[in-house]
Amino acid sequence: MTEDDDITVLTRIAMAAGPVPLSTEATEIHLAGIRAICDPLGALYLPGSRTLVVSDLHLEKGAAYARRGQMLPPYDTLATLRLLEQVIARHDPRLVVSLGDSFHDRRGASEMAAPFRAMVAALSRGREWIWITGNHDPEGAGDLPGENADMLALDGLIFRHEPVAGSAPGEVAGHLHPAATVRRREKSVRRPCFATDGTRLVMPAFGVLTGGMDLSHRLFQPYFDRNALVAHLLGQDRIYSVRYQNLKG
Secondary structure (H helix, E strand, O other): OOOHHHHHHHHHHHHOOOOOOOOOOOOOEEEEEEEEEOOOOOEEEEOOOOOOOOOOEEEOOHHHHHHOOOOOOOHHHHHHHHHHHHHHHHHOEEEEEEEEEEEEOOOOOOOHHHHHOOOOOOHOOOEEEEOOOOOOOOOOOOOOEEEEEEEEEEOOOEOOOOOOOOOOOOOEEEOOEEEEEEEOOOEEEEEEEEEEEEOOOOOOOOOOOOOOOOOOHHHOOOOOOOOOOOOEEEOEEEEEEEEHHHHHH
16 A cells, blocks of 8 residues: 555544544435435445445455464454444445455455444344455355345446446446545645546445555556546545546646
8 A cells, every 4th residue: 555545544544433424525426327425435325226335345354464474453344344334324225235345355254253243233234235246255245144246236227346348337346446646736635536437436445454546547447438537536524526637647
């Protein structure tokens, strides 16, 4: 991760410890004709179907690194679930969709500590939950509440972990951890972002220990019309929307 990524990690951990903001400026967009809300915590809310979408939680990342002998502060799962609590409390969704890489490795779901499993159970109570499989967790979320699926079609949108190259109207994907850099006076600021050209959307990573890849990276080229591409950057209590042409190269 870069220094800017480190700052974002610390900011998100601090946000996880705080209360649900009383006033938060979300941003409304339209994706393939469907109304959607970009939440500053990094979740997408679809009011029409009362669906909340998050991506790349990478739960138990610290534990996965520890198993390989590399020690990270063991607070990532709690902090990420606290953020998830906040965004669920704000929108009260009927359905939660986690777009893959919900766990950092295959053992994460089965070896997650009992208090964290209880938090997931509490968050899922009274609502549906779908765990989309990802490259880090191809077997899904094990016996946690909800259903595992490779993809989901809902109300004209397609939810999957990795975006597909070429035309994919209505696709909502994760995997790439988009971030964008803007220049404010003499200072550059880099933040995770929702990336969309109005036809498809790639979600920011929700997990607190996840880095980001800048939208200028060649890996994003197959997925967007850059003339229409907008980065909706995550701020502490609002979204900052910047056209791709106005981003720092």
